[in-house]
Amino acid sequence: MHEKPQTMLSHGTLPYPAGTLVEDTISERTGHLVGVIEERTKDGNRVVSRQAFMRPQGGGIEWDVPLERIKPVTETDKA
Structure with missing residues (x-):
């Protein structure tokens, strides 16, 4: 039986400046990027997941989505 590796959470690098208006490409919800949390393995420091807040x-109330699902909102998107 395989044991799940122990992990730790830390702040990750923002892909865009804090406050950038971004869109969740699946739900199409938009909001301002607040931060990124990374889950990494304690042994090896391998990234398990990255969540955008x-x-x-x-x-209002913040929510999180997988980082790979966000993109910046462009002027074209707003029209």
């Missing part, structure tokens, strides 16, 4: 425009 977003805050709705105008404020």
Whole structure:
């Protein structure tokens, strides 16, 4: 039986500046990028997952999505 490796959480590098308006490409929800949390293995420091934290425009409750699902909102997207 394989044991799940122990992991740790840490702040990750933002792909865009904090506050950038981004969109979740699956749900199409938009919000401001607040931060990134990475889950890494304790042995080997391998990235297991990366979550982007977003805050709705105008404020409200933050939510998280996998980092690979976000993209910046462009002027074309707003039209």
